[in-house]
Amino acid sequence: MAREKATITLDREKAAAARELLGIDSTSEVIDVALGRLVRSERLRSDVAAYRRSPTTSDEVEPGLLVASGHVDDDTDWAALYGDVEA
Numbered sequence: 001m002a003r004e005k006a007t008i009t010l011d012r013e014k015a016a017a018a019r020e021l022l023g024i025d026s027t028s029e030v031i032d033v034a035l036g037r038l039v040r041s042e043r044l045r046s047d048v049a050a051y052r053r054s055p056t057t058s059d060e061v062e063p064g065l066l067v068a069s070g071h072v073d074d075d076t077d078w079a080a081l082y083g084d085v086e087a
Helices: 012-022 027-053 058-067 079-080
Strands: none
Touching: 012 027
């Protein structure tokens, strides 16, 4: 991803604390890390909000519970496919 210079105003104490916490000498790199984390956090927040608007129905949950409990009614040899895995 292309980078470009930018002039910003920041709290130098916060920047120094962030550099120390992350073990990074570059304030630019700290800001890059912070922005990346912010973007991921806000995308997750957006996904959670979308889920809350349209939660999983019981018809969608039940098949997952059956698989997790080992009560899938088919003749698939799961042990042959994945080995004996303890939960």
